[in-house]
């Protein structure tokens with residue numbers, strides 16, 4: 001689904017002066033609560049984001065990469 005911003009920008013494509021003004025003053029900034037602000041850097045998934053220690057992985061990528069990053073699994077090893 002296109003956002004209101006995308007719809008208006010599309011309509012202004014034929015009017016260069018208005019389009020440049022619109023994009024300059026109405027650019028959407030990603031807010032901290034936005035879904036797209038928390039994307040996995042490996043697979044672009046937005047669910048189950050792990051942001052602790054400055055990581056930015058989803059849970060599945062974290063499982064695959066964690067050992068290389070130096071994380072250790074405590075308790076019973078399978």
Ligand SMILES: [Zn+2]
Nearest residue numbers: 040043058061
């Ligand atoms: Zn991922």
